[in-house]
Amino acid sequence: MQILIVEDEELAVKKLQKTLLSVSAVANIAGVTDSIKSTVEWLQENQQPDLILMDIELADGQSFEIFNLTEVKSPVIFTTSYDEYALKAFKVNSVDYLLKPIQKEELQAALNKFQKIQSNNTAADINIDVLVKQLQQKLQPKEYRKRFLVKHGQKLVSVEIDEIAYFYSDGRLNFFKTTDNRKFVVDYTMDELEEMLEPEKYFRISRSFYVSIASIDKIDDYFGNRLILQLKPAVDKEALVSREKVTDFKKWMGK
Incomplete structure (x- = not known):
């Protein structure tokens, strides 16, 4: 089994080579590359390997860029320090991952999986480019709203997110209040927010309220195993933490 290692840390390469040879009698290191550029060149100049072990974070960027620059036909095992829960959905035929530091038993299981895929000739049925794009989107940090454009009389004004104390609904319209007690209608549903x-x-303490930590002035117990918040600036409806949100709210407040 011809294997290409894509890894920019020399010590990690040596450890991976040693572990590979210890778990597979048929593993052969076809090549080692340490960057997007060198990997693209290697793939264009050599026969596609049976398997690629590829670190996600390389010195010149994320290895996903390799798939945009050249065709990758081989199945891939990504090596990564990312949280396993962010990646568990991608343990599919042509894309797998191993968490660093790589454990011998996990590498053995991954190799066994790909040998089975190879013998069944099922790798060709999987669109690896689509899967890699999904993985890339999963790992990219999410962009959150930095400001809202809202109506103020006959004008439109931009309000920075750090100025907003809380969002709430009166059942018909959704609003937010700023830390200096200005109130605006916001043209998004609570689910969209x-x-x-x-x-x-x-x-989100309930279906109709989002609060910032800075807006919480006091927390009291409330009947029905709920909590009631006193907010600043004051709000013209009860800010109740629903029963099913209480545990998560306490964890959030304690971070």
């Missing part, structure tokens, strides 16, 4: 607001800064 959930995709826009950074979860470190805003928490």
Whole structure:
């Protein structure tokens, strides 16, 4: 089994080579590259390997760029330090991953998987470019809203997100209040706001409220295993933390 290693840390390369040879009698290191540029050149100048072990973070960028610059027909195992929960959906036929530091048993299992794929000739049925693009999107940091454009009389004004104390709904319209007690209508549903607001800064305490930590003046117990918040500036409706949100709200407040 011809294997290309894409890794920019010399020590990691040596460890990976040693582990590979210890778990597979048929593994042969066809080449080692340490950058996007050198990997693209290697793939264009050599026969496609049976398998590629590819670090996601290389010195000249994320290795996903390789797939934009040349055709990759080989199955790939990404090596990464990313959280396994962000990547678990991508353990599919032509894309796999191993968390660093790479464990011998996990590498053995991954090699066994690809040998099975090879013998069944199923790798060709998988569109690796599509899968890699999905993986790249999954790992890219999400962009959250930095400001909102809202009506103020006959004018439009831009309000920075750091100026907003909380968002709430009265059942008909959705609003936000700023830290200096200005109130604006916002033209998004509460569910749409959930995709826009950074979860470190805003928490959805109920179907009709998002609050920032800075807006919480006091927290009291409330009947029905709920909590009631006193917000600043004051709000003209009860800010209740729903029963199913209480545990997560306490964790959020304690970060």
